[in-house]
Amino acid sequence: xxxxxxxxxxxxxxxxxxxxxxxxxxxxxxxxxxxxxxxxxxxxxxxxxxxxxxxxxxxxxxxxxxxxxxxxxxxxxxxxxxxxxxxxxxxxxxxxxxxxxxxxxxxxxxxxxxxxxxxxxxxxxxxxxxxxxxxxxxxxxxxxxxxxxxxxxxxxxxxxxxxxxxxxxxxxxxxxxxxxxxxxxxxxxxxxxxxxxxxxxxxxxxxxxxxxxxxxxxxxxxxxxxxxxxx
Amino acid sequence: xxxxxxxxxxxxxxxxxxxxxxxxxxxxxxxxxxxxxxxxxxxxxxxxxxxxxxxxxxxxxxxxxxxxxxxxxxxxxxxxxxxxxxxxxxxxxxxxxxxxxxxxxxxxxxxxxxxxxxxxxxxxxxxxxxxxxxxxxxxxxxxxxxxxxxxxxxxxxxxxxxxxxxxxxxxxxxxxxxxxxxxxxxxxxxxxxxxxxxxxxxxxxxxxxxxxxxxxxxxxxxxxxxxxxxx
DNA sequence: ACCTGAACACCGTTCAAGT
DNA sequence: ACCTGAACACCGTTCAAGT
Numbered sequence: 338x339x340x341x342x343x344x345x346x347x348x349x350x351x352x353x354x355x356x357x358x359x360x361x362x363x364x365x366x367x368x369x370x371x372x373x374x375x376x377x378x379x380x381x382x383x384x385x386x387x388x389x390x391x392x393x394x395x396x397x398x399x400x401x402x403x404x405x406x407x408x409x410x411x412x413x414x415x416x417x418x419x420x421x422x423x424x425x426x427x428x429x430x431x432x433x434x435x436x437x438x439x440x441x442x443x444x445x446x447x448x449x450x451x452x453x454x455x456x457x458x459x460x461x462x463x464x465x466x467x468x469x470x471x472x473x474x475x476x477x478x479x480x481x482x483x484x485x486x487x488x489x490x491x492x493x494x495x496x497x498x499x500x501x502x503x504x505x506x507x508x509x510x511x512x513x514x515x516x517x518x519x520x521x522x523x524x525x526x527x528x529x530x531x532x533x534x535x536x537x538x539x540x541x542x543x544x545x546x547x548x549x550x551x552x553x554x555x556x557x558x559x560x561x562x563x564x565x566x567x568x
Numbered sequence: 569x570x571x572x573x574x575x576x577x578x579x580x581x582x583x584x585x586x587x588x589x590x591x592x593x594x595x596x597x598x599x600x601x602x603x604x605x606x607x608x609x610x611x612x613x614x615x616x617x618x619x620x621x622x623x624x625x626x627x628x629x630x631x632x633x634x635x636x637x638x639x640x641x642x643x644x645x646x647x648x649x650x651x652x653x654x655x656x657x658x659x660x661x662x663x664x665x666x667x668x669x670x671x672x673x674x675x676x677x678x679x680x681x682x683x684x685x686x687x688x689x690x691x692x693x694x695x696x697x698x699x700x701x702x703x704x705x706x707x708x709x710x711x712x713x714x715x716x717x718x719x720x721x722x723x724x725x726x727x728x729x730x731x732x733x734x735x736x737x738x739x740x741x742x743x744x745x746x747x748x749x750x751x752x753x754x755x756x757x758x759x760x761x762x763x764x765x766x767x768x769x770x771x772x773x774x775x776x777x778x779x780x781x782x783x784x785x786x787x788x789x790x791x792x793x794x795x796x797x798x799x
Numbered sequence: 800a801c802c803t804g805a806a807c808a809c810c811g812t813t814c815a816a817g818t
Numbered sequence: 819a820c821c822t823g824a825a826c827a828c829c830g831t832t833c834a835a836g837t
């Protein structure tokens with residue numbers, strides 16, 4: 338993945354699409370989202386900034402490729418495995434996507450800033466359609482349901498990442514919850530009584546447990562709670 | 569809202585927080601998200617760029633204020649009106665938020681780029697808790713459900729806006745669907761058979777009708793489909 | 800075909816004035 | 819207290835070379 342040297346050599350062929358994406362991710366993790374600039378990536382690769390324009394038409398295309406790489410890190414084999422109940426496979430997908438993306442806070446903007454039409458995003462969508470089909474939905478509702486799932490997962494991650502963004506590695510869950518709790522405790526109970534009273538639950542939105550709860554509600558919504566019973 | 573001239577005059581007091589937010593929105597609508605820069609806003613107001621730093625600590629704070637303004641445009645009175653069924657009020661809120669935010673594509677990044685902790689966002693959250701409570705959920709589930717709703721609405725809008733972003737006014741729905749349809753028709757049916765077969769449904773994700781469908785599934789998920797029957 | 804140097808037209812932010 | 823001019827350290831992108 339790091340190199341690969343495709344095509345004929347020409348005068349140099351120092352770079353690869355994949356090498357550029359790797360450098361961008363490296364930079365993202367080490368120095369944060371703002372550091373992911375054309376000039377920064379080029380420096381990371383030891384190359385002049387404008388060299389990247391041989392491989393990508395503009396910065397947005399680079400970011401789209403980074404997003405597609407992150408999405409493609411999930412093993413689609415696990416999603417297709419018919420030995421496991423479909424609901425469980427959807428859980429795995431959603432939870433894995435979430436933790437993987439929260440490992441790179443700052444990547445959220447790349448995921449939501451452009452249509453996810455990369456090859457790996459398409460492959461994921463295809464696999465998702467198959468799984469949701471097993472839930473007994475017809476073609477039309479299967480398509481809608483898989484989109485609903487994507488909306489839920491990406492929406493959740495976006496709202497979680499918004500509270501973290503600047504930091505390079507997302508702090509542990511307990512710490513994020515504590516910070517949120519402090520913010521909600523500062524809400525005046527006189528003007529926002531319900532909010533203040535729910536501060537405890539609210540501060541845990543940002544939690545794996547709550548993410549699971551929402552995920553089950555979404556699945557119940559399109560598959561019916563009955564489906565939860567027989568898994 | 570445009571001016572207001574609070575506090576003592578001092579040497580000038582030309583600006584207001586609100587005037588700055590207004591100028592930013594003006595710029596957003598007229599020249600797109602990339603034009604919303606500190607320098608751009610300042611030019612819009614006929615002022616030196618660094619003048620804005622008297623009112624906001626940095627650019628991120630300006631963008632957060634813009635996001636709060638957009639959220640606050642919804643009339644909370646309608647949400648609290650006990651004469652209408654709660655489910656209908658949730659629909660109104662979600663649909664109004666969606667169309668309002670799609671009127672400003674490019675605002676999505678501002679909504680998802682930072683925690684929504686502005687005064688108007690808090691007020692909306694408070695009202696939402698009250699409505700969801702009417703659905704018969706206890707305090708804990710009401711908090712979770714209202715967050716789920718927000719995730720759905722903002723997630724949907726983000727994915728929709730991602731396909732539009734650069735354009736200043738979002739093109740009409742029919743045109744957006746057609747563009748999406750063309751993209752899906754280009755998907756190779758041999759590698760992605762389910763995706764290609766569903767191209768028709770997929771291209772309509774971006775549609776008010778589909779948004780309603782997902783919204784109902786989400787509400788069914790936490791309130792039970794039974795609630796749909798008696799409204 | 801692929802890379803470079805130099806340049807263009809921008810950014811956000813800071814700092815030392817001025818009033 | 820509020821605004822300005824000037825500067826700093828950056829951006830993305832383009833263009834005319836060089837190999």
